[in-house]
Amino acid sequence: MLIKTYDLDVFTPPCEPGAERFSAVARLTTDISEVLPYLNATLRGAVYHQAANALTWKKGGHNIAFHAFEIATSNVADRDAAIKELDGLVQLVNRTWERRTELTPSTQKRQRPTPMAIYQLLPKTSCKQCGEETCYIFALKLSLGQRQLADCPPLLEPAYVARRRQLENMVIDAPAIG
Ligand code: SF4
Numbered sequence: 001m002l003i004k005t006y007d008l009d010v011f012t013p014p015c016e017p018g019a020e021r022f023s024a025v026a027r028l029t030t031d032i033s034e035v036l037p038y039l040n041a042t043l044r045g046a047v048y049h050q051a052a053n054a055l056t057w058k059k060g061g062h063n064i065a066f067h068a069f070e071i072a073t074s075n076v077a078d079r080d081a082a083i084k085e086l087d088g089l090v091q092l093v094n095r096t097w098e099r100r101t102e103l104t105p106s107t108q109k110r111q112r113p114t115p116m117a118i119y120q121l122l123p124k125t126s127c128k129q130c131g132e133e134t135c136y137i138f139a140l141k142l143s144l145g146q147r148q149l150a151d152c153p154p155l156l157e158p159a160y161v162a163r164r165r166q167l168e169n170m171v172i173d174a175p176a177i178g
Contacts, residue, residue: 002097003030003090006071010082024082026071026090033068035097037105042096044168045145050107058145064089113170115140121163123154 006026036055040048046057057064062085063074071089076082096103119139130151132138141147149155155164 001094002032002035003028003093005029006086006090008079008082008086010076010079021075021077022082023072023074024076024079024086025073026086028069028071031068032066032071032093032097035093035100036066037107038096038100038103039066039093040108041103041106045112046110047112048107048109050109061144061146063145066093113143115143117170118142118167121167122152123160123163125154127154129153 006028009025009027010022011024012022033053036048036053039055039057040046043055043057046055048055053068055066057066061075065072066089071086071093073082073085073089076085115136116139119136122135122139124135126134130138130147130153132141132147138147138152142149149164149167154160155167
């Protein structure tokens with residue numbers, strides 16, 4: 001097990017004094033630098049900054065950052081939510097480290113897709129089944145990790161299989177569907 005324990009800090013982001021959502025950091029005693037290329041190879045939408053020895057990722061509305069001795073997340077409701085989120089990320093790091101012999105590490109720096117690039121692959125019917133007024137708003141929220149591909153039912157239709165596959169390969173925090 002790479003990470004056995006961590007110290008938790010929960011705080012209000014400095015740019016949002018009085019905010020009702022919090023940021024949290026797990027401070028580690030173990031250097032997790034070596035696992036970052038493996039996470040980069042396996043986490044869809046992750047962006048690896050090799051020179052900074054950091055990897056960022058968006059997951060379900062959280063901005064996640066992995067550094068050598070810390071894991072940070074944004075947008076948690078309270079201390080219990082922070083512990084739950086960070087425990088999950090610690091398990092992710094440990095699982096990835098344990099599987100490293102099966103994985104090919106990557107130091108490639110991928111770009112996050114723009115909302116327009118995502119929009120171009122959506123049905124563009126603005127049918128509102130996802131609860132958004134337009135496909136572009138859905139694309140914007142998808143790019144921010146606030147929505148998932150599975151929230152767009154028309155993408156499950158056979159006519160959109162090819163586009164759906166393209167989207168699955170490019171979008172942030174969007175598990176494969178169908
Ligand atoms: S459900 Fe899909 S097609 Fe319909 S508005 Fe939302 S993103 Fe567009």
